[in-house]
Amino acid sequence: MWGQETLSLKDCIEIGLERNYAIRIVRNEQQISANNATLGNAGYLPSLDLSGGFSGTLNDNRNDLRSGERERTTGVHNETANIGLNMSWTLFDGFGIQATYERLKELERMGELNTRMTIEDFVASLSAEYYNLIRQQIRLNNLRSSLDLSKERLRIVEQSHSIGTMSLLDLQQARVDFNSDSSKVLNQLEVVHRSSVQLKELLAVDDIDTNLQIRDSVIFPNPFLDEVELWQNTLESNAALLIAQKNKTLSELDYKRVRSRNFPYLRLNAGYGYTANWYELGSYDLQQRLGLNYGVTIGMSLFDGFNRRREQRNARIDIENRELRKQELELGLQADLSNLWMAYQNNLDLWRLEKENLVAAQEHFSVAMDRYKLRELSGIELREAQNNLLEAEERRSIAEYNTKLCEISLLQLSGQILTYVAPPNPDEVSE
Template sequence: MAIEDFIAGFTAEYYNNIQQKIRLRNFHYAVSLSKERLRIVEAQYTIGNFSRLDLQQARVDFNADSSKYMKQQELLQTSYIRLNELMAHKEVNRIISIQDSIIDVNTLLNFNELWESTLKINTPLLKAEQDNVLAELDLKSVYSRNYPYVRLNSGYGYTLNHYGTGVNSRRSNLGFTAGMTVGFTIFDGNRKREQTNANITLANVRLRQQELEQTLEADMNKLWQSATFSYRV
């Protein structure tokens, strides 16, 4: 689960970094345009073609674009720091070169194959299946108390007798015993309650597994539809 969380977090930050770089270029272009506009307005104001209000507005636009550009630089640097932190790099301020070209999409993907693969490797779903198996075993263990039981027992004994007089002054005996007990529990006050609790637990585990599978399938369909639509566009 931790590995999946790391991959998800790193992937999200990777594409966030690409997005922040694209925004930075756009803001840089906006600053260059507003700077050129300010230069033109200042020149026109000098010869009397533009008013002072036009000049002030051009300066306000330039300052606003410059502020957005600097703010975007901070956001991009924060993304670099986050990526270096995720990669456990000691230089957290290191600039990482990330390719932001168009991603090649595999158009041969099959939804059913992806779904079957997801069912086999998704950690939360696998854990839910394991919980289901354990709950079934617990239920069987509780119900096994309803069945007759058989107990086997065995033992052996050794005796040694000493006599003060006589031809046979000592006698020893070695004996082996074995037995079997068959029983049936007629009444157990806790058994009914334990069976009810075990059934409820199993039902809840199965419900959670079904809900998890439905949520996962819904997310898969959303991603599939989004990817299919993006590819067509």
């Protein structure tokens, strides 16, 4: 698979969701929470034990009788063997069992939310790195194009210098600019490599040196997000907000479990077993018993040093704190959304502006190159036009990438990142 086909963002996400180590770990933790959410773990079901044993005694006995006689026996050997089934079942404990079971189910749902949050973080990180690799490749292509222009300029200068129409200073300057552009290309190759390695690390590839080809070569920001819709989705779907609500629910269930100690408890005990005793002295050589035993226990804690009252007060305070944390988180999300939306709108405007600037810079450089070939423009002026073109391309690429990062962050904040693969090309939509 690796190196044999190009991968889209959707392909990378699908591969990462299957292979990424952090996701595999959190899914295992979710499975543990699901395994724990059982009736037996909550205490609904009885416990049944099978036990057996064997014991013996070896004694020397001395008995003083009322008649004044004394009896002595040595080496008296007695043995006992038993086997039985014992059942214990708490039928009622003040609704504590019910609260415990509800808490286990909430922890199971919490495990699902933790998995979802980890997946959302992964998809956001993977998407950002995917588009960063595109941006760095775009910059590499721009630098290579600039290097080709410098190479062409050097060729022109060398030819002109050979026939005496350009000075040695012009030739040296052209070579310096060519070498400078070559250095930039080499440095950018390293940046592209680092981004590719980071992407492969997120995908958990077996060999980090595997050749990875991505399908996309351009970045298309999505200009059609809606702030009101994003905030509504945040309130309904944000994973951190949902986890905060679950934490409050868990605190409420902990309070119910503490309050359950105010009520009486009812337990059922039963057993069925066999016991055998072997006696060396006495009226019996062997005594055997086979039968059923049962009983019901009802009780209530009347006083425990005011610990229940203390725990109930603390539980109520914890519920209040969970609600305050939820409100604090909601306010923080609102602030984050406001900042991200401002950045998103600003970068969209910059992106549109830089696209226009790039067209102007391309036209300006084309005219400058024609004038340079006609000896109407100096090498320094041509270099300035070349740098202006490269800077315009870089600014447009940065605006595209920053807009895409804001878009990814907004979708993650609103809980919609898992439905995100790649938004439509706005140029195609406008057509």
